[in-house]
Amino acid sequence: MRRLALLAALALPACAAAAPEAPVRGASAYECKDDALGQFTGQPATQQLGADMQRVSGARRLQWVGHGMMVTMDFSPERLRVFLTADNRVERASCG
Template sequence: MIRPALLALPLLLSGCATMSPRVAGKGSCSADELADYAGRPATAKLGEEMMQASGSKVLQWIQPGQMVTMDFRSDRLRVKLGPDNKVASVSCG
C-alpha cells in the first residue's frame, strides 16, 4: 500500500515547481539594458527576450518569498516577480 504512494510522490511534488531555471544564451550576463522590462507579465517569451538582451545562459524566475541560493554565477539572470506575477526587478548573478 505504501509503494504506490511513494511512486506518486515525485509527480505530486513536480506540481509545486512554479518556474524553474531555463538554459540558453551566450555567456556572461549584463542587466544594464533590462530596466524597461519592469512591470511586464512573466511569460516564457519575455524570459527568452530578457536572456537574449542580457546575454545570459541561465534564467531564474524568483517568486515573492522564494528562497534562493547565495552563490554567484556570472551567466545567470535573476528576475524577481511581484505578487501580480509581473517583473519587479532584474539582476545578474
C-alpha cells in the first residue's frame, strides 16, 4: 500500500509538467488587422464580400452580426466581426 502511494506521488508531477501551455496572445498567423476595413462600409453583405474582408484583414474566422444582435465580450485575435445595418449592409467591422 505504501509503495502504491509513493508511485502515485511520483506520477503526479509528471502529469503537471505535461500540461499544455496557454496560447500567447497575438501569436497566431491569422491575427486580424482592421486598418483597411473602412472601405467596406455601406456595401451589401454577401459571401464574396465576407471573403474579401477576411482576405484584407487576415482573419481566420468571420462573424456576421445582424442588426440588433448581441455578441459576447470574449476576445479572439483571429476573428473578424462584421456589424450589419437593418437593410443588411456593412455598418462597421472590427477584429476581436
